[in-house]
Amino acid sequence: MRMMMMVGFLREALAIQVRFSRSASSTFPFLHQHLYPFSSSSLSEAHLFTVSHLINSYGFSHKQALSASKYTNFRTPEKPNLVFAFFDSHGFSESQISEIVRSKPQILVSDPQKSLFPKLLFFYSKGASKPEVAKIVASCPTILTRSLKNQIIPYFNLLKEIFPSDEMAMRSIKCFPRALVDKPRCTESNINALQEIGVPKSNIAMLLTFQPKTFMVRPDHFKEVLEEVKEMGFDPSKIYFVVAVKVIRGQSKSTWKRKVEAYKGWGWSEEEIRLAFLKSPWCMVVSEDKLMAKMDFFVNKMGKESSLIARRPLLLSYSLEKRLIPRYSVVQFLLSKGLINKALSFKAVFESNEKMFLHRFVNVYKEEAPQLLNLYQKNVTDSKKQDCLSEGSTACRMPTL
Numbered sequence: 549m550r551m552m553m554m555v556g557f558l559r560e561a562l563a564i565q566v567r568f569s570r571s572a573s574s575t576f577p578f579l580h581q582h583l584y585p586f587s588s589s590s591l592s593e594a595h596l597f598t599v600s601h602l603i604n605s606y607g608f609s610h611k612q613a614l615s616a617s618k619y620t621n622f623r624t625p626e627k628p629n630l631v632f633a634f635f636d637s638h639g640f641s642e643s644q645i646s647e648i649v650r651s652k653p654q655i656l657v658s659d660p661q662k663s664l665f666p667k668l669l670f671f672y673s674k675g676a677s678k679p680e681v682a683k684i685v686a687s688c689p690t691i692l693t694r695s696l697k698n699q700i701i702p703y704f705n706l707l708k709e710i711f712p713s714d715e716m717a718m719r720s721i722k723c724f725p726r727a728l729v730d731k732p733r734c735t736e737s738n739i740n741a742l743q744e745i746g747v748p749k750s751n752i753a754m755l756l757t758f759q760p761k762t763f764m765v766r767p768d769h770f771k772e773v774l775e776e777v778k779e780m781g782f783d784p785s786k787i788y789f790v791v792a793v794k795v796i797r798g799q800s801k802s803t804w805k806r807k808v809e810a811y812k813g814w815g816w817s818e819e820e821i822r823l824a825f826l827k828s829p830w831c832m833v834v835s836e837d838k839l840m841a842k843m844d845f846f847v848n849k850m851g852k853e854s855s856l857i858a859r860r861p862l863l864l865s866y867s868l869e870k871r872l873i874p875r876y877s878v879v880q881f882l883l884s885k886g887l888i889n890k891a892l893s894f895k896a897v898f899e900s901n902e903k904m905f906l907h908r909f910v911n912v913y914k915e916e917a918p919q920l921l922n923l924y925q926k927n928v929t930d931s932k933k934q935d936c937l938s939e940g941s942t943a944c945r946m947p948t949l
Contacts, residue, residue, distance in 0.1 A: 597623055605632075606649045616653035627657050634660035638668060639678035644686035651689040667696050671721075674704070674714045680722055688725035703732045710739065710753045720757045727760040735763040738770045742793075745774060746784045755790045762797045773797055781826055792829045799832075810836050811858075814843050820858040830865035842868055850876070860894055872898060874928050878909050881920060887913055 595617050602613040605628070622628060635645045649656060658664060671681045685691055694700060707717035721728060727735065742752050755762055763770070773796050782789040796804070811821050824831050834842070842864050846852045857863060866872055875897055882888045888909075896908065910921050 595621060601625060601628060602649075602653065606646045608650065612650065616650075620653045620655075620657050622657055631656050631658065631660055631664075634664060635682075638682065640682045640686065644682055647686050648689040648692070652693055655689070655692055664692055667692060667700065670696060670700065670704075671718070674718050676718050676722070680718075684722060684725045688729065690729045691725060694729050699732065700728055703728050703735075706732070706736055706739070707756065710749050710756060712753075716753065716757070720753075720760060723757060724760045727756075727764070731764045734765060734767060734770075735760070737767040738763045738765070741767065741771055741774060742784075742790070745778070747790060748785060751787050751790045754787070755794060759794045759798070762794045765797065770797075780822060788826075788829055792825070795829045795832050804832065806836055807832055807839060810839050814847065814854045814857075816854065816858050820855070824858050824861035828861040828865060831861040834864055838868065839864065842872070845872060845876075856894075863894060863898055866898060870928060874924055875905060875909075878920060878924050881917065881923065882909065882913065885917060887916055 598617045598621050599610075599613040601622075602608040602616055603610065605625075608616060632645060635648070640648075655664070668681055668685070671684065672678075676684070691700065704717060704721075707720060708714070711717040711720070739752060739756075743749070773793055776796060777789060777792045778784065780792065782792050808818075808821055811824075812818075816824070843854065843857065845868060846857050846863065847854050863872075879888070879892060879897055883890065897905075900908070906921075906924075910924055913920055
């Protein structure tokens with residue numbers, strides 16, 4: 549009912565606009581041009597309706613609507629309404645539909661059953677739910693304009709050669725839907741390059757799941773990265789090889805150089821940096837600001853030698869706010885109460901998992917320090933809230949291993 553009323557209103561408004569536009573164009577030409585820069589003097593009535601419909605139904609700006617009208621054109625709302633109803637029936641939200649239409653306005657004049665439904669049906673057949681498919685399509689509407697037979701299915705078949713199940717292949721797509729339409733031939737070539745040098749399928753699958761953008765580069769450049777990683781001493785059969793490929797592919801040479809200089813500023817030698825990267829490639833993922841903050845924490849706040857951190861680079865992959873500071877606060881509290889001595893290793897305090905840390909440093913002191921658990925949980929919870937605000941979802945973030 550709301551849609552019919554809106555359409556009726558649009559038709560009336562359009563009729564009034566067209567009548568006034570024609571009258572104004574002959575009587576007040578300057579006023580006509582000023583008020584209706586996209587009216588019938590430059591656009592047909594079909595274009596006028598298209599522009600008005602895009603503005604009023606999908607939230608387009610005037611500029612966006614004019615640009616979109618170059619790619620789609622309709623005189624009545626019947627086809628757009630069918631497309632809207634189609635997406636609505638498959639669980640797409642209004643915001644998702646608007647996002648799709650703004651990105652690919654030509655979809656409004658498509659035949660939903662012939663051109664849209666087969667693609668959605670394909671994803672359903674591979675185990676994706678309606679909400680998951682809606683999220684995939686809304687985040688990459690280009691999928692709807694690509695060939696199911698010639699592009700989407702071949703890419704999925706490529707994934708099936710790497711992943712042990714359809715569900716795991718779909719997980720890769722859900723993490724980064726654009727992989728379906730962005731340089732699929734490069735991805736195929738680069739997967740083959742990894743297999744040729746002995747990288748196990750399981751490791752390739754992990755990289756495809758969490759960092760598919762790593763593959764979206766010219767094959768010649770990708771092979772250069774593989775050679776560089778091998779020269780550093782990484783074994784292609786080990787998981788850290790693909791992690792190192794991801795790290796080097798994910799940043800420019802100038803960024804890499806700045807991080808090297810940052811570590812040198814803390815007294816690390818070139819060889820120490822190379823060995824640290826071999827032990828934990830994540831030490832070169834951390835941003836320069838966070839690198840400096842973590843080194844400052846270890847060296848100046850904790851009073852540790854910089855060379856000790858070079859020998860345990862995994863420490864630099866941990867969150868300063870979510871792990872390092874909360875755990876250090878617990879240890880400082882226990883020290884102040886005389887409940888532990890100072891002979892504690894980095895491994896025991898920072899590298900142990902959450903369950904082990906709580907058992908060793910919190911739960912066993914419930915009677916002596918009942919407030920300790922609340923203190924620790926408050927520090928962790930506060931830092932997680934801040935992390936969500938600043939970094940967003942981590943659902944598809946590559947694990948630190």
